[in-house]
Amino acid sequence: xxxxxxxxxxxxxxxxxxxxxxxxxxxxxxxxxxxxxxxxxxxxxxxxxxxxxxxxxxxxxxxxxxxxxxxxxxxxxxxxxxxxxxxxxxxxxxxxxxxxxxxxxxxxxxxx
Amino acid sequence: xxxxxxxxxxxxxxxxxxxxxxxxxxxxxxxxxxxxxxxxxxxxxxxxxxxxxxxxxxxxxxxxxxxxxxxxxxxxxxxxxxxxxxxxxxxxxxxxxxxxxxxxxxxxxx
Numbered sequence: 238x239x240x241x242x243x244x245x246x247x248x249x250x251x252x253x254x255x256x257x258x259x260x261x262x263x264x265x266x267x268x269x270x271x272x273x274x275x276x277x278x279x280x281x282x283x284x285x286x287x288x289x290x291x292x293x294x295x296x297x298x299x300x301x302x303x304x305x306x307x308x309x310x311x312x313x314x315x316x317x318x319x320x321x322x323x324x325x326x327x328x329x330x331x332x333x334x335x336x337x338x339x340x341x342x343x344x345x346x347x348x349x
Numbered sequence: 350x351x352x353x354x355x356x357x358x359x360x361x362x363x364x365x366x367x368x369x370x371x372x373x374x375x376x377x378x379x380x381x382x383x384x385x386x387x388x389x390x391x392x393x394x395x396x397x398x399x400x401x402x403x404x405x406x407x408x409x410x411x412x413x414x415x416x417x418x419x420x421x422x423x424x425x426x427x428x429x430x431x432x433x434x435x436x437x438x439x440x441x442x443x444x445x446x447x448x449x450x451x452x453x454x455x456x457x458x459x
Contacts, residue, residue: 282447335442
């Protein structure tokens with residue numbers, strides 16, 4: 238692992254389930270992000286946290302709920318998802334908002 | 350907001366040849382342009398980046414060029430090897446948000 242760890246690596250959930258994705262970074266970075274990666278599309282920014290404070294919420298449906306208890310941990314709580322939410326969810330961190338990212342390995346989410 | 354376009358979407362080259370991937374952007378205020386490599390089933394990894402105060406940056410077989418006037422930047426890979434096969438993403442920093450291209454799937458044929 239490079240310093241950004243995501244769990245679980247794979248997740249299959251029903252549309253009525255509640256689950257959470259976890260991200261942890263050991264790099265001392267101040268900013269953390271959630272991205273959605275779908276086939277044939279650009280990476281979609283979902284949420285940005287800088288020094289634990291949310292700075293961006295790119296019109297993400299409320300069935301996705303982020304949580305950032307400290308600068309090293311980031312969660313994405315999932316509830317009542319739709320099949321079109323199936324994708325690879327990537328966590329990333331950076332020293333600050335203007336630096337390149339270190340990505341986690343992602344969680345491959347399948348909604349059935 | 351920023352709009353980043355990336356071409357081509359797929360690229361096949363013979364081992365040893367060069368590969369060039371180009372991205373254009375719309376916001377003239379964008380000032381930082383990283384490139385990421387994502388091998389199959391793995392995480393994207395930052396491979397090279399360039400800031401708007403320089404026109405070219407090189408790291409061994411990889412180089413990035415930036416033309417601020419034309420608002421485009423390119424990734425150049427020389428002497429390609431099979432392990433260069435991956436999806437490459439460009440990005441542009443506009444404000445405090447990165448905008449990504451749609452990716453280029455590069456295949457290096459041995």
